[in-house]
Amino acid sequence: xxxxxxxxxxECGRHYQAAPLHVCEFCFGPLEVDYRYDxxxxxxxxxxxxxxxxxxxxxxxxxxIDGDVAVGHHVGFTPLIRAQNLADELGCRExxxxxxxxxxxxxxxxxxVVAVAVTKAREFGFDTVACxxxxxxxxxxxxxxxxxxLKSYIFIPADLEQGKVLATLVYNPTLVAVHGTYDEVNRLxxxxxxKYRWAFVNVNFRPxxxxxxxxxxxxxxxxxxxxxxxxxxxxxxxxSLITKIWKAIKELKTLGLIDGGLGTKMHAAQALGCGPIVTxxxxxxxxxxxxxxxxxxxxxxxxxxxxxxxxxxxxKESGGSGEHATDEEIVEGMLLLARTEGIFTETAGGxxxxxxxxxxxxxxxxxxxxxxxCITGNGLKTPDSLQDRLDAHVKIKPSLxxxxxxxxxxxxxxx
Amino acid sequence: xxxxxxxxxxxxxxxxGSAEIxxxxxxxxxxxxxxxxxxxxLRERLLDEAGELRRFINIYVNQEDIRFLQAKKTALKDxxxxxxxxxxxxx
Numbered sequence: 001x002x003x004x005x006x007x008x009x010x011e012c013g014r015h016y017q018a019a020p021l022h023v024c025e026f027c028f029g030p031l032e033v034d035y036r037y038d039x040x041x042x043x044x045x046x047x048x049x050x051x052x053x054x055x056x057x058x059x060x061x062x063x064x065i066d067g068d069v070a071v072g073h074h075v076g077f078t079p080l081i082r083a084q085n086l087a088d089e090l091g092c093r094e095x096x097x098x099x100x101x102x103x104x105x106x107x108x109x110x111x112x113v114v115a116v117a118v119t120k121a122r123e124f125g126f127d128t129v130a131c132x133x134x135x136x137x138x139x140x141x142x143x144x145x146x147x148x149x150l151k152s153y154i155f156i157p158a159d160l161e162q163g164k165v166l167a168t169l170v171y172n173p174t175l176v177a178v179h180g181t182y183d184e185v186n187r188l189x190x191x192x193x194x195k196y197r198w199a200f201v202n203v204n205f206r207p208x209x210x211x212x213x214x215x216x217x218x219x220x221x222x223x224x225x226x227x228x229x230x231x232x233x234x235x236x237x238x239x240s241l242i243t244k245i246w247k248a249i250k251e252l253k254t255l256g257l258i259d260g261g262l263g264t265k266m267h268a269a270q271a272l273g274c275g276p277i278v279t280x281x282x283x284x285x286x287x288x289x290x291x292x293x294x295x296x297x298x299x300x301x302x303x304x305x306x307x308x309x310x311x312x313x314x315x316k317e318s319g320g321s322g323e324h325a326t327d328e329e330i331v332e333g334m335l336l337l338a339r340t341e342g343i344f345t346e347t348a349g350g351x352x353x354x355x356x357x358x359x360x361x362x363x364x365x366x367x368x369x370x371x372x373x374c375i376t377g378n379g380l381k382t383p384d385s386l387q388d389r390l391d392a393h394v395k396i397k398p399s400l401x402x403x404x405x406x407x408x409x410x411x412x413x414x415x
Numbered sequence: 416x417x418x419x420x421x422x423x424x425x426x427x428x429x430x431x432g433s434a435e436i437x438x439x440x441x442x443x444x445x446x447x448x449x450x451x452x453x454x455x456x457l458r459e460r461l462l463d464e465a466g467e468l469r470r471f472i473n474i475y476v477n478q479e480d481i482r483f484l485q486a487k488k489t490a491l492k493d494x495x496x497x498x499x500x501x502x503x504x505x506x
Contacts, residue, residue, distance in 0.1 A: 011471070023501040025425040026460065028471040030502070132503070187475060190500045194424050194434070203503050290482050304480065306502035309470060 004064060005034035007207055010310075020124055020199065022206040030306070031207045033064040037254050044255055046226060049218075053077075056112050056215035062251060063116055063215070064208045070122040071148040072115025074104045076215050080223035083373070085340040090360050094370040096229065097337070098220050100377070101345050106143050106167070107378035108136035108299075108346075109241065113212035114201060118144045120208040121199035127151060128198040132189035134182050134237065134299045135164030136377055141201055142171035153198065155185050161298060163381040181293060183304045202238075210240045210307075217248025220372055221258060228263045230369035231320070233356045235348045235376055236268045236277045237300040239311030245374075246314045266314050267365070268322035269355030271295035271330060277305055280312040281322035288312075296327045296385050297347040299377060321364050325354035331389055333357065334379060344379035352376075418446060418491050421498040429454045438497075443474060444487040446497065461499070471502045 007016040011029025022031055044061045052058030056076025057069055079099045087095040100109040114137070121129050130153040131141045138154045145152035152173035156165070157180060168175055178185045193203040201209045221228055228249055234242040246266050252258045270278040273295030276288055288308040293301035305311070315322055325333065330347055333354035337343050345353075356373050359365045379386075394410065396402040417437045422430050430436055438453065440446030451458035463469050474481045475498040481489045491497070 022503070023423075023425050023471070025428070028425065028460070028469050028501050030471065183480070184478065186503055187473070187478070187498070187500050190423070190503050191421065191498065206503065290480055292483075304473065304502075306471075 003036055003039055003061060004066070005036055007031040008034040020121075020126075020204040022204050033207050033211055035062070035251075037251070041255050044257075046222075046257055049222065049257075056115065056212070056219075059215050059218045062218065062248075064211050065116065065119055065123070067123060069115070070119040071144045072105070072111060072118070075111040075115045076103065077219060078103050080220060080372075081341065081343075083341050086337065089336070089340050090357060090367075092360060092367045092371060095356075096220075096224070096370070096372045097341060097343060097375050098216065098372055099343060099375050100216065101343060101349065101375050101379065106136070106139040107381065108140065109213065109216055109376040110136040110140040111144075112215050113137075113209045114140040114144045116212035117199070117201035117205045117209035118148050118150065120205060121150065121201075122148060124199070126197075126199040128153065128196075130189070130193070130196075130198045130200045131155065131202050132182070132185045132200075133202075134301060135160050135168075135381065136299055137202065138168040138173075138175070139164060139171075139381075142168045142173040142175075145173060146171040155189050155192075157182050157185055157298075159298075161382050161384055163383065167381060182302055183290070183293075186302075186304075210244055213241050213244035214248040214251070216241065216374070216376075217245035218252065220245070221249060221252055224370075224372075226252075226258055228258055228260075229372045230263065231265050231267060231365050231371045232374065233267045233269055233352055233359070233365075233371070234374045235300055235352045236270050236311055236322075237302045237305065237348075239268075239277050239305040239307030239309075241374070241376070242266055242268055243307050243310045243314050246318060262318070264318060265320040265365075266318040267320045267355070267359060268311055268315050269352045270322070270324055271297040271300055271351050272324040272326045273297075274301045274303055275322075275324045276303065277308045277311045278322035278324050280308065281315045284316075286312055295330075297325075297330055297351050298382075299346060299348045300351060321359060323355035323358045323362075323364075325351045325358070329354040329358075331385060334386065335389070337375070338379070343375065345375045346377035346379050346382045347385050348377050349375045349379070350385075417493060419494075419496045420446070420450065421496070423499055423501055425501065426457065426460060426499065429457050429460070440491055442487065442491060443476065443481055443489045443497070446491060447487075473500045473502060474498070475500060
């Protein structure tokens with residue numbers, strides 16, 4: 001089945017053949033994979049999807065892969081959890097957590113985009129993959145390059161969390177720490193990608209890479225029993241994920257896999273110290289003003305988000321909104337999710353939980369509607385953010401009497 | 416005032432394949448005017464019908480995004496380096 005029509009400019013509509021290209025030569029608009037939905041309709045069904053593997057590849061026909069999957073066979077199909085304790089705490093009826101903090105193999109949703117990009121790099125015959133990263137992408141590109149026996153060059157801001165540095169180095173890539181912000185790393189990589197013939201997953205492979213995020217949206221709808229939730233709260237860095245979840249819902253509608261209207265409001269969550277997309281939404285302007293990031297949520301610290309404009313449009317078009325979270329609220333968000341649901345997410349997840357809480361408390365999200373919170377990364381990668389907040393534990397000698405005394409002390413403190 | 420301008424791949428068809436060119440201008444705006452004189456057609460790739468920088472193009476003067484400076488009015492001096500860079504995805 002011929003399902004792909006090459007690439008198409010999102011802005012001016014010009015067509016390009018399938019190639020490692022990401023920018024329209026004429027207007028600089030981003031290129032996007034063009035599917036032949038007419039050929040997919042009736043072929044991709046709820047049944048055909050359910051018969052697929054328990055991974056993101058159950059949606060392979062809706063991803064830009066021509067041949068076999070090359071790497072990341074077990075990525076995705078992560079749990080969608082009914083978070084009743086959290087719902088009770090926030091006074092809501094129905095909250096779900098889409099938990100990519102346990103995505104295989106590198107514990108973030110980036111495995112979805114990288115599995116597509118690296119498979120595509122192999123299809124185009126590249127022997128080297130590369131990326132600019134705030135951490136999670138670095139882990140995932142290095143891991144999938146190892147699996148695919150490709151060389152990898154990973155560019156990160158030099159001040160990245162140690163956990164994310166180690167969780168990249170373990171796969172033996174060439175890791176380049178750049179003294180600068182992620183936006184500076186990004187600009188440098190754009191120039192490097194112009195000079196070296198590498199598959200930069202988020203530069204020249206961006207049209208393919210970003211499609212992988214759709215699987216997160218497909219899974220939410222399928223796991224809800226082919227129902228769209230009332231609200232989805234999405235952490236935003238470059239703004240691609242929120243755009244692609246929305247695209248996923250629209251594709252399922254186009255293919256006749258969901259009944260009724262789209263029915264979902266998309267909400268953007270960002271840190272106050274780096275929230276240019278939410279600022280656009282709050283000010284109701286489609287002009288992005290870049291910022292210099294200053295937040296503990298380093299995986300979201302992109303001051304000049306490439307898809308900021310589209311993220312803003314998704315929030316507007318769906319009737320959604322956006323909310324900022326302070327560093328303090330981010331930590332409280334992480335602790336709230338851990339305390340109520342037993343899920344340890346990274347700072348980005350803290351942003352999402354905190355933003356959801358604020359939107360619910362402000363009445364923007366009604367308490368009686370269904371809510372999905374997107375948790376996209378794992379807390380064990382960023383333990384430093386909690387170091388100061390969590391130091392209370394009981395230290396005793398190895399004797400029963402010592403424990404008895406400690407327990408009595410604890411009880412007197414809490415009574 | 417000669418300034419070094421780095422040209423990204425999508426624009427090199429207009430610069431006869433050159434990745435780096437020399438151009439003149441007191442400001443980014445006048446630099447774009449000189450680029451257009453040297454390579455006709457380049458201006459409309461960078462600016463929209465209203466004369467504003469296209470949404471998905473970033474211009475940097477000595478590694479600094481001009482939106483943090485004085486945008487198109489950002490002053491240039493001898494030896495400055497200007498990069499034209501398409502927007503790229505997050506990570």
